[in-house]
Amino acid sequence: MHRWPIKEWPPKEPTWGLVGAGWGLAAIGLLFIMGTRFQASATNGKSDCRRIVEPSVVLSRQELADLLTVPERAEQSKVKAIVAEPYCQLADLELRDGISAQREAYPLAFDPKTWLVLLYEGNEYAGYAFSFQQ
Template identity: 55%
Template sequence: MSDLESDSPIFKFLLLGGLFLVMLALLVDGRRPGSWNSWLSNSLASTPASSETCQGEVHQEVVLSREKLAAFLTVSEREPKVRVQDILQQPYCQLPTLEVRANVVAERAVYPLAFDPHTWLIVLYEGEEYAGYQFRFQQGEGKT
């Protein structure tokens, strides 16, 4: 058999040490959204970035029902913007534009959920195409 048998204490120590180092690296990796380091930096941020506040007119009465959300989730990316707007109607507000890809300006529309007002559906448009969505969870501050 080899010098490092599976029952030797050195082998077990090396295996345990390697496993510990891998777990530590995964916890500290700030590039991963769910990592400890990214959670810590997000929890230390006291105020939302100015690019994440509503711009222009705010329509206080706008909320998104479960039915409209379900219909919206059937729309494929890159379908016409008007198809999404027909389902969702007028947004609560617009977030500032941003560049998701090089030289492509993206618009973002906000829709608070009727059944969870602290959760926003943010819809992304690139030109006249629907480009995706994300949910944003507000921390008890409600609509801004």
């Protein structure tokens, strides 16, 4: 019977590639969990509007494209340079322990039943989600 040469299996120490892959999967999982939590909170829509700010506001395709280029954790003023006042302010929520997040909703001009919800933590832009209205 012929035996194939196997050096050391399983390896005595994990290789850095496996460790890096494990950390990468953990980070992706955390981002997915945070994203779905924000997405679920963004889908409440009109019933969650705390205050109507500007009832005639809609977001154009160009404004949407410009907003999607703003990196997370940028200053809120970078977002405000692209968009005017929101349609409404949604109720604040807590995505991370002890940190309150403010949300603003903008209906899309080309699909008014779809809103872009922007999230801010303090003076930082923290991300976005789409909310689909009934």
